Amino acid sequence: MVHVAPSSHLPRLTSKDEFLAFADQATQRWDELWAGDKVVVSVGVGSSSIAKGALDVLARCRQELGNSAVVREVSGNGAFWMEPWIEVKHPGAPPVVYGPLSTNDVPGVLTGARQDLAVGVRGDTAHNGIPPLNEHPFFKGQHQLLLRNSGVIEPDSIEDAIARGAYRGYFKVLFEMSQEEAIAEVTTAQVRGRGGGGFPAGVKWESGRKARATPKFVACNSHEGEPNVYKDRHLHESDPHRILEGILIACIACGAERGYNYIGGEYPLGIRRFRKAVADAERLGLIGKNILGSGKNVAFRVRTGGGAYICGEASAMMYSVMGVRGQPRTKPPRSVEEGLWKRPTVANNTETLANVPDIIVNGGEWYAKLGTENSKGTKLMTNQGPMNRMGVVEVEMGMTLNSLFNDIFGGMREGYTFKGVQTGGVSAGPLTKDHLDIPVDFDSLGDVGGMLGSGGWVIFDESVCVVDFARYLTAFNRYESCSKCVPCRLGNPALVEILDRIRFGRGTLDDLALIKRTSKHVIELSLCGLGQVAPVPLLGMIEHYEEEFRRHIVDHVCPTGTCPISATEPAPALAAD
Numbered sequence: 001m002v003h004v005a006p007s008s009h010l011p012r013l014t015s016k017d018e019f020l021a022f023a024d025q026a027t028q029r030w031d032e033l034w035a036g037d038k039v040v041v042s043v044g045v046g047s048s049s050i051a052k053g054a055l056d057v058l059a060r061c062r063q064e065l066g067n068s069a070v071v072r073e074v075s076g077n078g079a080f081w082m083e084p085w086i087e088v089k090h091p092g093a094p095p096v097v098y099g100p101l102s103t104n105d106v107p108g109v110l111t112g113a114r115q116d117l118a119v120g121v122r123g124d125t126a127h128n129g130i131p132p133l134n135e136h137p138f139f140k141g142q143h144q145l146l147l148r149n150s151g152v153i154e155p156d157s158i159e160d161a162i163a164r165g166a167y168r169g170y171f172k173v174l175f176e177m178s179q180e181e182a183i184a185e186v187t188t189a190q191v192r193g194r195g196g197g198g199f200p201a202g203v204k205w206e207s208g209r210k211a212r213a214t215p216k217f218v219a220c221n222s223h224e225g226e227p228n229v230y231k232d233r234h235l236h237e238s239d240p241h242r243i244l245e246g247i248l249i250a251c252i253a254c255g256a257e258r259g260y261n262y263i264g265g266e267y268p269l270g271i272r273r274f275r276k277a278v279a280d281a282e283r284l285g286l287i288g289k290n291i292l293g294s295g296k297n298v299a300f301r302v303r304t305g306g307g308a309y310i311c312g313e314a315s316a317m318m319y320s321v322m323g324v325r326g327q328p329r330t331k332p333p334r335s336v337e338e339g340l341w342k343r344p345t346v347a348n349n350t351e352t353l354a355n356v357p358d359i360i361v362n363g364g365e366w367y368a369k370l371g372t373e374n375s376k377g378t379k380l381m382t383n384q385g386p387m388n389r390m391g392v393v394e395v396e397m398g399m400t401l402n403s404l405f406n407d408i409f410g411g412m413r414e415g416y417t418f419k420g421v422q423t424g425g426v427s428a429g430p431l432t433k434d435h436l437d438i439p440v441d442f443d444s445l446g447d448v449g450g451m452l453g454s455g456g457w458v459i460f461d462e463s464v465c466v467v468d469f470a471r472y473l474t475a476f477n478r479y480e481s482c483s484k485c486v487p488c489r490l491g492n493p494a495l496v497e498i499l500d501r502i503r504f505g506r507g508t509l510d511d512l513a514l515i516k517r518t519s520k521h522v523i524e525l526s527l528c529g530l531g532q533v534a535p536v537p538l539l540g541m542i543e544h545y546e547e548e549f550r551r552h553i554v555d556h557v558c559p560t561g562t563c564p565i566s567a568t569e570p571a572p573a574l575a576a577d
């Protein structure tokens with residue numbers, strides 16, 4: 001386990017007044033930073049920008065400026081397309097964001113000679129002809145609640161987070177609200193689980209509170225093992241205190257004495273920043289016994305996964321947290337009755353919990369005004385594929401796919417034509433261009449065979465073979481099956497085998513019927529959510545692109561030239577097999 005030490009200058013706060021005084025100091029420090037007479041340079045450092053050289057850019061800034069300026073390591077701001085970026089604030093002027101840039105561009109940006117690299121001003125008004133960042137199409141359509149600190153605060157600084165409002169909801173729950181009142185706000189907000197299922201969080205919390213066995217636990221599910229989603233990673237890297245506060249609020253509201261965060265082991269930066277947040281919160285006295293003199297106790301543990309997708313399924317996650325092989329179990333009993341160590345455990349997704357601090361501070365009614373009738377609030381979305389702007393965004397529920405893809409993500413890159421979008425990670429079907437007017441919410445996408453899921457969109461273009469893509473998605477579920485139950489363990493390899501037959505030009509039209517029959521068994525007889533939806537992407541591909549499957553089978557041609565059968569020449573006849 002990586003040990004992350006807390007910041008040694010932090011005091012131990014033992015009362016509510018001490019917390020309020022500390023928060024005032026943090027706010028003052030924050031205001032002085034931006035009103036001071038030193039240049040402030042912030043560099044966006046996250047997993048994606050590091051891959052593009054952000055750490056070199058940070059080092060170059062430090063080398064160029066020495067002690068003459070304040071150089072800050074903030075997180076990425078979700079706009080991967082403009083990474084690496086830096087923000088420069090000169091005294092008396094608003095902060096200006098520049099990107100994408102290389103280390104060689106740094107001196108020019110710092111002296112003001114490279115205004116051509118300016119993307120926008122952080123603030124509401126233009127400066128020297130540079131428009132506000134919020135007017136850029138990528139940001140304009142967003143409604144940032146969870147991402148409002150993203151790329152703004154230093155994730156390693158608890159003072160930055162507190163200056164921007166962190167732990168105010170926790171404070172309310174500790175001192176000003178009963179457990180029932182806190183849960184009532186979450187219920188009124190109608191916030192639904194962001195881990196894919198959309199279950200109302202308030203209902204789950206109330207069951208957790210009412211459960212009689214003790215001790216109780218809260219487990220945050222930050223596993224995020226789907227191949228195309230990175231929203232929880234981004235939250236950990238950009239605003240870890242928001243997640244921690246959400247978990248701590250859930251602990252107090254449900255009467256749990258210990259909170260866990262289970263983070264995917266593939267997220268080293270997110271894990272490190274989150275551990276730092278926990279260490280600092282412990283040091284300040286926000287975690288532990290008699291928190292701020294309230295008489296309430298919460299302990300906290302971070303656990304990391306080893307990379308198995310199935311460990312994101314809540315019951316498997318709990319086994320993994322306990323140090324046991326992560327496999328789902330039959331329900332009932334539900335986790336909220338028998339979870340960790342067979343004790344009541346409230347399990348929620350990272351994003352669900354990250355919504356909670358704002359709900360407690362502003363009230364459930366405020367939150368319920370955002371979004372649609374049955375899907376309240378905002379949603380984090382990520383994209384993959386040949387689009388102009390890649391990244392993590394936060395939009396109000398109900399935005400159409402068209403606006404999301406074309407306005408925010410900027411449409412397809414030149415030379416690529418939209419063919420479809422894979423929804424719901426590996427658990428739902430694709431949608432085509434005919435579906436782009438559909439609003440993004442929990443229910444509308446399901447009506448046409450898609451799924452909001454975790455909000456990851458894989459946009460594919462005309463060069464992608466749907467048979468090959470369906471094989472990838474089915475093979476993912478085959479590899480990730482935990483092998484506990486027969487339909488999933490044997491059914492998924494059988495589906496991959498049929499798809500390979502088709503890809504090699506040996507399929508028959510009967511194979512399409514066989515896929516449907518096999519899928520029915522896997523869906524109806526599998527034990528957990530993985531098997532119960534594993535064939536759905538494949539069935540969706542056949543439904544929307546049946547002609548392309550038939551070309552492979554009847555004409556022995558892969559129209560995109562992707563599959564082992566030649567794009568132009570028929571596959572050789574096979575001996576009787």
Ligand SMILES: Cc1cc2nc3c(=O)[nH]c(=O)nc-3n(C[C@H](O)[C@H](O)[C@H](O)COP(=O)(O)O)c2cc1C
Nearest residue numbers: 193194195221224225312313314348349352529530
């Ligand atoms: C195969 C599989 C993988 C899952 N992976 C995740 C995951 O990585 N993160 C997550 O929050 N939920 C995941 N879930 C859903 C969880 O089982 C559970 O519903 C969720 O964590 C509950 O939180 P929520 O109500 O806040 O969405 C997965 C489910 C299945 C079947």
Ligand code: SF4
Nearest residue numbers: 483484485488528531
């Ligand atoms: S459906 Fe698949 S992943 Fe789920 S328990 Fe059965 S074998 Fe394991």
